[in-house]
Amino acid sequence: MNNNSPFCALTIAGSDSCGGAGIQADLKTFSAWQVEGASVLTAVTAQNTLGVDAVEIFSADFVARQLDAVLADLPVRAAKTGMLANAAIVEALARSWSDAGRPLLVLDPVMVATSGARLLDSDAERVMIERLLPLAALVTPNLPEAAVLTGLPADTPAEHLADALLELGCRAVLLKGGHARSGEIEDWFVTADTRERLRHQRVEGKVHGTGCTLSAAITAGLARGEELSAVVPKAVEWLQTLIGRRWMPIRGDLGLLPFADRQLDPGV
Numbered sequence: 001m002n003n004n005s006p007f008c009a010l011t012i013a014g015s016d017s018c019g020g021a022g023i024q025a026d027l028k029t030f031s032a033w034q035v036e037g038a039s040v041l042t043a044v045t046a047q048n049t050l051g052v053d054a055v056e057i058f059s060a061d062f063v064a065r066q067l068d069a070v071l072a073d074l075p076v077r078a079a080k081t082g083m084l085a086n087a088a089i090v091e092a093l094a095r096s097w098s099d100a101g102r103p104l105l106v107l108d109p110v111m112v113a114t115s116g117a118r119l120l121d122s123d124a125e126r127v128m129i130e131r132l133l134p135l136a137a138l139v140t141p142n143l144p145e146a147a148v149l150t151g152l153p154a155d156t157p158a159e160h161l162a163d164a165l166l167e168l169g170c171r172a173v174l175l176k177g178g179h180a181r182s183g184e185i186e187d188w189f190v191t192a193d194t195r196e197r198l199r200h201q202r203v204e205g206k207v208h209g210t211g212c213t214l215s216a217a218i219t220a221g222l223a224r225g226e227e228l229s230a231v232v233p234k235a236v237e238w239l240q241t242l243i244g245r246r247w248m249p250i251r252g253d254l255g256l257l258p259f260a261d262r263q264l265d266p267g268v
Contacts, residue, residue, distance in 0.1 A: 005075045006075075007220075008038065009035045009216075010037070011027065011037065011040070011079070011081075011216060011219070012082065013026060013110070014041065014043035015044040016209070017048070018048040019256075020209040020257065022045070025212045025259070026080065026213075031259075032259060032264075035224060042057065042085050043085050044056050044058075048249065048251075063093070077103055077224075078137075078222035080106040081106070082212055083110045083119045085121070086120075087126070087127045090127040094135065104222050106218055106222070107170070109139065133168050134170065136170040137222070138218065139174070140214065141173075142211065149165060158177055162190040172189070172191040184201060184202065185199070185201070186198070186199055187200075194229060196229075196233070198233055200236065206253070207255040208255065214239045241264055242259075245261060
């Protein structure tokens with residue numbers, strides 16, 4: 001390996017044609033955190049902040065070939081998932097990550113877009129739970145996703161959902177509390193040895209791509225060699241700063257994150 005190799009992270013996700021989420025948000029986030037980014041595309045979408053108009057999903061074989069090509073040549077230190085679409089793609093990724101020496105994996109179990117479009121089928125949910133989740137260094141669900149993954153009722157206390165996710169085999173959980181009906185949002189970061197509640201004020205309105213951006217920021221921090229316990233609160237705080245400076249599209253009511261604003265330095 002070249003001694004001058006940069007920090008490098010990988011995103012495995014779908015393309016968002018409006019650039020606010022998916023592969024595009026991940027790569028913008030990696031750049032903001034001064035990490036070189038590589039990508040494996042699972043699907044391309046025709047979408048904007050009004051909704052998803054069309055989706056074309058790539059074959060699991062093509063996804064696996066992209067993944068093999070990247071990992072054979074780049075010094076990827078951490079990777080994250082986004083939209084995985086179907087069971088075949090999830091299974092292909094689980095097979096690849098079963099090999100020794102794979103990068104740290106941040107699993108963002110994207111199931112439904114902010115606009116409401118379904119992004120993961122039910123068969124894929126089962127494979128994700130059984131095969132991929134136990135390979136993850138961190139899983140970053142929101143409350144509805146955590147309920148699906150654990151099979152628990154949607155009104156289960158967040159701490160109990162996080163504990164149930166740990167029992168499924170992942171090493172750490174960041175449970176995002178934005179779907180709770182309260183003025184203050186509580187995220188829970190939980191490992192076998194750690195239980196940390198991260199509080200921040202709710203911002204009025206919805207913002208596109210926040211989950212993708214948060215998991216990408218954590219992945220970038222891991223790629224830089226930072227400890228998970230340190231990078232999680234830093235990434236959460238950085239995302240809140242971005243949300244506070246969001247901008248609005250021409251027609252939609254979902255805010256977009258200001259990735260080009262260089263004043264919003266994550267402090268890496």
